[in-house]
Amino acid sequence: MRGWLQQATGGLPRQFWFLWTGTLINRLGAFVVIYLAIYLTQALHFSQSRAGLVLGAYGVGGAIGTMTGGVLADRWGRRPTLLTAQFGAAALMLALGFADGLGQLAAGAFLLGVFAEAIRPAFQAMMIDVVPERDRIRAYSLNYWAVNLGFACSAVLAGFAAQFDYLLLFVVDAGSTLAFALISLVFLTETRPARPAPAAPAAPGRPARGGPGLHTVFRDRVFVGFLLLNFFVVLVVMQHMSTLPIAMSADGLSPATFGWVIAVNGLMIVAGQLFVPKLIDGHDRTRVLALATLILGVGFGLNAFAGTVAVYALSVVIWTLGEMLQSPSNSALIAELSPAALRGRYQGVNSLSWSAGSALAPIVGGFVQQHLGSTVLWLGCAAVGVVVAAGQLASGPARERRAAALRELGPAAPGAAGRPPSAGETRHEEDTTPPAPAVEGVKVPARD
Template sequence: MSTAATEQPEGEDPPFHHTLRELPARVWIVSLGILVNRCGNFLPVFIVLYLTSSQGYSPGLAGLVLGAAGVGNVLGNAVGGYLADRLGRRWTIVLSGLTSAVLTALVPALSTLLLNIVVVGLVGVASQIYRPAASALLVDAVTTNQQRVAAFAVFRFAMNIGAAVGGFVGGWLATNSYTELFLGNAAACLLFGVLGLLLLRDVPPAGSGEGREESAGSAAPVEGVSYRQALADRRLRRFLVMTVIAEFVYIQSTVGLPLHVTSSGLTASDLGLLIGLNGALVLLFELPVAGLVVKRRAVYVLAVGNLFTGIGLALTGFATNMVLLCATVVLWSLGEMMYSSVANAHLGGMSPPHMVGRYQGLYGAAFTFGTGVGPLVGGAVYAFNEWALWATVGVAGLISAQLCLPSRRAPALPKQPQGPAGAAKPSASEAADTAGTADEEARPGPP
């Protein structure tokens, strides 16, 4: 696509459904791979039930194993971000799929608690390594913000379909044999790796020009690039803090909401209906919501999404019947859809080409850290006082929304590798990004 096409005025962008149809094949291949992977992603859901009901471990000991997987998820994203920039997108995805398959297949043969902690922790690492590479590949494949939003919307749609199907398939396999369950998980990981090996190729980012040696996705590493340089970007640090807080808020839908449903005298089937409503809303409306918000400024879409999520979940404390609870679910589901539609795409737009993998890796680490710590903190606050939890959720929602808005300070961009003459040269991406941030900060408000 030409430079002129990427810089056309907002009003000249094609309709969102046209953008979806014209996405590069790599977007659909990666989305197919994540669909397969998520359909077989049984271990995180069933590992505690397997350890307590089949292996005889106490819930506390099973929690240690699950905690090891959570720590592994954070490390896996950080490792995956490094490998995506260093090794290349394709081989990072292949490595993640094959390693996850081998480790998951070993789980039914483990005989001690220590082995379970070590192997499941390693599964947590290996199973997340692909995420930054897959996200970076989507960023590489497109040129405009509308295409990025469309690409990640398709990716998330495939992920949500896979999670829904995987829940049913996993439940059926678990009733027959946990060995079959984990072998099925391993088979899905293996197929994901094979799809990456056969169908994906590392290429320079779209619009980067022919023969760009330092292009993201190239197997050749860029010397001098590190996570320290990525974290020199103040906008990225702000985005990561926002992500941790936003995920703490959202994960209360799996902690505070179930506890509130029980305390209100409702049943487990009522909780299932509420969770099912959220899943149905996301599957049916996330793509249309993405089409509606794609031409709005991403920082304001993120802010409103976080605000809706925080307010919706905070209002759970006031809802004591299914009608009111369903209304709160609709509100925080809308916030989830708005936030999720643009978060990865917005981050992709601010990432220097040679550090897309590291930016996505840090985002994945912040995401998994927030979802891992959120249940612990939320459960502890709820045990102290239920209203303290809902007040905390409301305040955290406001803070995460504020962090989405542009800082008044000029951003500090990560340094580029030294050019042939020894001088640091800013990339076109960084120059455009700096100009875009200054433009955002100069405008009085959303469109």
């Protein structure tokens, strides 16, 4: 057992463990997103559609936040972006707890989405910066384990807190976000690789053209195609945060019962996620992703026949197995597809697929559930899983060719992150790494 633990956790950088610790603390208090749909429909008596609009506003804000956070992580730095987003999210989480009426709640959810989701690309880019490629599957599994240990505990604790006072959900969530912000402030250092130096101006008086920018990501057909598949996965997975609690409430099950059922997801991941790297080692990554997506679809599709706690729990067990297989492989592949000089932007666009899915999932799911019924909703989730699995198989070879080509280019040289410029030195003098060359269909336009 000791040897396995050393194999699973040994040799990872110190800064990774600070990120890991902050993730665990933050997730232990992540109450609001889990119970926001129940809060809106039961405490505030919103309809399913109105609740979907508030949840969707968070997703729209998140879409803006991820893009902004990705660009700032590359241009401003990982650490200042992370700190600004964390402190802002803590304040807005508390403000949302005191919001009243559809307009205030939607506006508060939107702003919270901007700041909370801006954390993600800076965090992910920092983790890619500090963890060598050979260790990333392990690192992502460990981080995912921390996320779900916190999730399992918070789902249960939030259920009891909601029975006492819904405001506690917002207070505790704000406090845990603030704790992560303080860890980032005290222990984390800047990790951004050196940026390309701007090219000389074409003519006197004309601005210089920079290196590759945000448009580079959107012109990367292989990467964008992969994110499109992930977007449809998110549409399915995020139903457990929006339409699933509503469906369980309609079957007469309490918020506390929903908390225990959804905690099965976190408990399974805590118990088994660290074994996943060994399980999938040596297997074709494309087939692993396709199988995982198929299992996710089957798990959510089973909800069409649910009505009791046992069947809902079985559904969670099935789609959690798919999630456990999908998450570390998916995250490591996205890291491999991200050129070093554009990691923040690539992670921002990756987070956009989650934010866009988070925005549309409650709106689409709430509409289907209200007008067509839960059975159509859950069988539709199963169909999406089948289609996405086929898409993974079809597009996998092109992704692996792209990842191999980027590996041949090698990582960017580390910059002077974490120290101020010396006398007479400017930031541009530090940024001496040449622009990353184009790779298989990736064009290099001016810096955005």
